Amino acid sequence: MQKHYKSLYIVYIALFLTLIFISPVNASPLIPERVKVGLNYNSASSGMIISCNSSVAVNSLNGTDKSALLNISKPSKLSFRTDGYYNIIDKEIKKIQYIKAVKYQGDIIGPYHIQIGESFADYDSAEKSLENIKTKLPDSFLAYDGMWSIWTGLFLDEKQCLDQINIYQNKSNFYTYKLVEPDQRRVQIADVNSNDVMLIYKAQQVEIRASESMENTSPLEVNGVKYRGNILLKTQEDGSILVINDVAFDEYLYSVVGSEANPAWPIEALKAQAVAARNYAVINLGKHNKDGYDLCSTTHCQAYKGYSKEHDSTNKAVAQTKNKLLFYGDEVATTFYHSSSGGHTENSENIWSEEIPYLRGVDDPFSVGSPNDTWTHALDRKAMQQKLIENNMDIGDIIDVNIIETSEFGRAKKVEITGSKSAVILEKEKMRTIFGTSDIKSIWYEIKTDSDVNIYDTNSNSISVKRPQGLHIISASGQTIIEPSGKKISIKGLFDVQQYNIMPQTYILNGKGWGHGVGMSQYGAKGMADSGYSFIEILEHYYTGTKVK
Known part of the structure; x- marks a missing residue:
């Protein structure tokens, strides 16, 4: 009996240790639960329209403070715009640089306001006071700049405010009135249909959160594009507004894979894209920390176009590869990818500068036959000269253009452009950068002319x-x-x-492939999947010496 208890004791200890040290299935400490995506990278806006099909809450996010600013219990269409000058013509509103001497069509509203009464410490007190004030001054609204106040008016200048204060004092001397000067860091929230201001706030960052959600989707739309998760608006010192989508990491990937790959492609190709996108996001997390978000929505990071780009097949690819990453030894691989290679991928140092051991050029017959397997683009001599001048390279009249160095796989590493004043050598991707990445689809080309x-x-x-x-x-x-x-x-x-x-008057580039040519060819991945290869085999083919874990 004693021996039996001893055996049970050992079993319990073993079971206890197993429960302590076992890892959750597919868990990875490298993958965050959520990610912040900048939706207007390089194009901070002075305003946007955010729609919601259900109730919505607007919360202030100043430091650790998360206080409610506005709650709307019905479907709404809200305009978030900097507190500035606007011209309204036939209900269309446009921000302007106001000039007093100019005669404008339509109505002009401005950034001067009048505060009615004293400030309040909390929202409830301000809201209760607003109900009373609206009976006498119906155009009043809430304002928040760390304290709650009641404001009224969208005046053009100080004189209009002071004149209006005199009118208010003569009509209703129950309150005190104070002029509110402009501040470009303030934001108006207005009802799009009525253009009535609901709230003016001054907060570094606010969160718009849908109180209810539809089937696996968020009802929030920014300028007509629907996004999962929450929307953050960050007001800059210059008054522009950054729009950030705070979203679950996997839901971010749903849109990326749907934006980057054709949902009709074989599932193994989509799974390869899902892993490549996951790797790329993990490696680049924090790329835009200085802007207040992790990644942007453009190809500067990865294409992210919201809910409309999601598909059952691409979402399935993300789910079936959940938490899978590609490693080179113990290192998470940087998974650069491109549309099509033209038949052979390229070494990383031949496109950029760093030699990366797993980004080696590999034979890629699976990419051959893609829509941009071959391409042609003609460059006019005069237009080329103008583009060089725009890029601070005035070499005079262009005399000739020649490839003077290629990679071992045939891509143009150095192109010399000779002019009547001097010559310039464009290395690697510089030719595409100056003359257009959509027109010059890759740097794998030969140059012919009308003088040959x-x-x-x-x-x-x-x-x-x-x-x-x-x-x-x-x-x-x-x-x-x-x-x-x-x-x-x-x-x-x-x-x-x-x-x-x-x-020559015309330089004709006859090229192969589309993109930088490093890492996975997306059309090549499709070709491999069509031929029966798994997503693991696809990834380990394009990224030399790597393993999916």
Whole structure:
């Protein structure tokens, strides 16, 4: 009996230790529960419209303080706008730089207000007072700047305020009246339909939270785009407003994968995209800390376009790879990806600067046949010159453009542009940056021109392509070198005479693939999935020496 108890005791101890040390299935300390996404990166706004199909709460988020500013118990459409000057024409409202001497169409509202009575320590006291004041001054509204007040009016200047104060004092001397000067850090909340101001607040950051949610979605819309989670508005010192979506991490991925990949693609390709997107987000968390959020919604981080980009298939891909990450040894891999490689991916140092061991160029036949497998783009000489000037590179009239160095896989690492004043060498992605990433889809291209001449070399029995300038020619007047000019030259071939520009007027780029070419090709992933490869095999093919864990 004693031996039996001893055995049970050992079993209990073992079970206890197992319960202590076992990890939750698929848990990862690297993956946050929520993420803050900047929705207007590089384009902070002076106003936006936020709609809600159910009740909504607006809360102040100053430091540790989270106090309610406004509660609306019915579907609403609210305008959040900086407390400034606006022109209203046929119910359309537009922010303006107000000039007193200018005659405007429609109505003008301004940032001067009148405070009625004293301030209140809490919302309930202010709300109760507002009910009484509205019986006499119906245009009154709540104001919050750390204390609660009752304000009225959207006046253009100090004189209008003082004139109105005199009128109020003559009509209703039950209250005290005080002029409120403009402050660009204040924000108005107005009803879009009536344009009535509901609240003016001065707070560094507020949260808009839907009190009720629809089926797995948030009823909050920002300028017509629906988002899960909560919306944060952060007022900057210059009066502009940052819009931030505070959302569950997996729900963020739902939109990213739906925005970055075709939902009709095979599930294994979508799962590869889900892991790549998760890795990329984890690696780049805090990229925009100085702006008050983790990641932005543009391709500067990853494309994030809200609820409308979610699909059952892409959401399933996120769920089926939950908490899966790609590792190189113990290191979380930086999973750069692009649309299509053109047949071969590229080494990281040939596109940027750092040599990363798992971002090696690999053969990619699965990408061949994609919509941008091959492409052509023509660059006009004059337009190129203007673009260079805009980028502080005035080299004079462009004489020629040549690739002077390629990677081992054929991409243009250095392009020399020669001008009448000087020459400039554009390295790696710089050519795309200056002349357009949508037009020059990758740096894997060759350059042809409207001046190219096919010359037959009798010694090697081969044909080479040359441009007239700099060539030695023999004419009726003897041997000469063709100098760069805007003229044409006539060249007699075996069967006819053709004219060529001495200096090219058009540079034609014949290229392959779309994107930087580093890491996973999205069309290549689709091709691999179509051929029966798993998402793990896809990822470990494009990211050399990595493992999915």
